[in-house]
Amino acid sequence: MSTVNTVTEQLTRAGQAIEHDSFAIIDAEVGPHPYDAGQWPIVRRMIHANADFDFNGLTRFHPRAVEAGVQALLRGGTPLVADVEMICSGLSAPRLAHFGVQAHHFISDADVIEAARAEDSTRAVQAMRKAHRLGLLDGAIVGIGNAPTALIELVRLVREAGVRPALVVGMPVGFVSAAESKALMAEVEAVPWIVIDGRKGGSTLVVAAIHALLALAEARQRQGTAAG
Template sequence: MDELVRKRQNPAHQLTPKGRAIEEESFRIVDEEAGPHGFSPWEWPIVRRMIHATADFEYKDLTRFRPGAVEAGLEALKGGARILVDARMIACGLNPERLRIFGNEVVELLSHPEVVARAQTTGGTRAETAVAYAEEKGLLQGAIVGVGNAPTFLLALVEAIRRGARPALVLGMPVGFVNVAEAKRALMEAPVPWIVTEGRKGGSTLVVAALHALIRLAADGGVDTSRTLRGG
């Protein structure tokens, strides 16, 4: 199939010629201004889209990948894995047409009535309670987990992983000042595939950008996910 026709029919790409032209020119500018980097051909499209979404080139230096993380994420997306997120903003930011390519359901539990009631009873955060609920219901197994807001969500997730939960991929990108860097460091020691923005910087926008980049890679068949995955 002609490349232009394929992109026009693929909802992972902008659907109008003008939209595609603007996006591709933006990516060209990011590539040019970013200069040399040490990311693999499969990692860079994710970092590039994160920079594109924020106009912040610091993410070139802050973004870390566990070896095999991209491959694990693509395999999970293609298999229809659920996407569990810590903020409604992430769920709202994900393009429904792109999610329909592989049938990935987005799950946000912080507003779930049972989670809210439990948090009010125990005095814990809704983020911590949401992870506990997801672990009880088996929702963490094989899921892609996107954390762009709450470090308590990420810390609780790491504890769940230590107890045996195995998400397919964790995007650890919370933003803030309390326990943010610590939560990310804890994730980077966990035996699961992860993509992390080091330090205090992060946010829901970055998780959305990373997920859209992964969906586009998966839809384009850009990575041979049949090869052995290097992630834990």
């Protein structure tokens, strides 16, 4: 039986070969790393997305992060809430559809913009608040790759409003509050998270991490089907 995932792999043999060869090069060149068998495929795909080995070490995981993400996908119908449209555009629609995942972002909604102007806050803050009002955050996978204020607001909602996402992939990039927002998320025990220490981050890394989780979930699915 093939060990290649049918949904979360490249669609052609040539594409699969290039991706697998890239992963093999990363494995050969990365050197020692602290990640377990569930965490490493996520970090490796993040390295692959940016050709940056610094993510070996900068990437941190809540103890339950990988299992929480995989289980959320396997449940089916889990919402995915992103801070920006770029994450939703970067995610593979067929891979999301396989698990019944619908991606949401509210950063450009008129009511979000109006609220941000009225309260002198950011659109990212108001977008997280809208997701909460709509009941989308509890049990969701939340991906934040651009806006530190979105991650800070999400931490506030976890602490003050009892919001409980299934997993937070918190990787905002930048120079103002980016490192601080991720450090704040890493202090949360009640909600699983994956974060990057420091200023590095970005939507491409969130997409890479979620694609890796989708691949892990499909592999788990295949194992269950084979066992049954």
